[in-house]
Amino acid sequence: MTDLSASEAKTVEPGMGDYFALLKPRxxxxVVFTALVALLVAPVPVHPVIAAISILCIAVGAGASGALNMWWDADIDAKMRRTAKRPIPAGKVAPGEALGIGLALSGFSIVMLGLAANWVSAGILAFTIFFYAVVYSMWLKRSTPQNIVIGGAAGAFPPLLGWAVATGGFSIESWLMFALIFMWTPPHFWALALFVRTDYGDAGVPMLTETHGRRVTRNHVLGYTIALVPVALALGFTSIGGPFYLALSVLLNIRFLRGAIAIWRRDETVAEADNYATEKSVFRQSLYYLFLHFGALLVEASLAPFGLGGW
Structure with missing residues (x-):
């Protein structure tokens, strides 16, 4: 992490929007959506008040992770066009403020979740924050091109959180939801890396596109997408899946796989000629892919009381 001078770190008075941006709301x-779905589809009902408090704590914990990540990554954020306008490199929030906010929100969210729900879920939240802020941000991101693969676990923990709030433990269903996000993360981010171009190289981040080349990255996008398909389909055969989920998952995976094959077939000359249209399209598809899979699980749970959802 770079040392930012006081004048560089904070040149304008921050507003509430700047502090909110520090929490990475997108x-x-x-995080909130996948945790909420897991909580709602779990076999143990949760009191609405406890559920609301738990989801709020998970959201605050996710925001704390974002603040700690922005504090640590302020130097590389300043070098990338995609992140240069974030609160710290833009001089709106001082690094020390971001660190204080991240630590305070971390402690608050963990303790409150433990008191409101159970200490298993609080422990998972604590580990999630630690994994994202320390294991991923401070270690993996700058040391290995597998940063996205291993670090993807941080974004995959929310379903385990939501399920643990309801049940106090784990199950094959919660681990498959975890695996769905974990396997989805590499092709999602590598599709982005292909059209972000030199940002990661300029910042010294060893993204696969920079360390192994764009051809290897295209191969990896296809390989991980192929590995993702059986995980997504397997979830449809569990107690929280059903015909609706499975039918939608088949359609989404066919489309996503076709996109990955299209990326794999392209070379840089073709990609540059159309300004990476295919890569950008697959990246957008990847966003809908995850939301629709978890949305389908919610539909199955909503239909179950009427004898229409599930198996």
């Missing part, structure tokens, strides 16, 4: 949306 990432938080995915």
């Amino acid at each position: 990432v938080m949306q995915l």
Whole structure:
């Protein structure tokens, strides 16, 4: 992490929007949604008040992770066009403030989740924050091109959290939800890395595109997408799956696999000619892919009381 001078770190008075941006609200949306789905589809009902408090704690914990990540990555964020306008490199929030906010929100969210739900879920939340802030941000991101693969676990923990809030433990269903996000993360981020171009190289981040080349990255996008398909389909045969989920999953995986094959077939000359249209399209598809899979699980749970959902 670079040392930012006081004048560089904070040149304008921050607003509430700047502090909110520090929490990575777009990432938080995915965390909250997948945790909420897992909580709602779990076999043990949760009181609405406890559920609401638990989801709020999970959201705050995700925001704390984002703040700690931005504090540590302020130097490389300043070098990438995609992140240069974040609160710290833009001079709106001082690094020390971000660190304080991240630590305070971490402690608050973990303790409150333990008191409101159970200490198993609180322990998972604590480990998730540690994994994202320390294992991924401080170690993996700058040391290995497998940063996205291993670090993807941080974004995959929310379903385990939601399930643990309801049941106090784990199951094959919760681990398959974890595996779905874990296997989805590499092709999602590598599709992005292909059209972000030199940002990661300029910042010294060993993304696969920089360390092994774009041809290897295209091969990996296809390989991980192929590995993702059976995980997504397997979830459809569990107690939280059903015909609706399985039918939608088949369609989504056919489309996603076709996109990955299209990326694999392209070379840089073709990609540059159309400004990476295919790569950008597959990246957008990857966003819908995950939300629709978890949305389908929610539909199955909603239909179950009427004898229409599940097997």
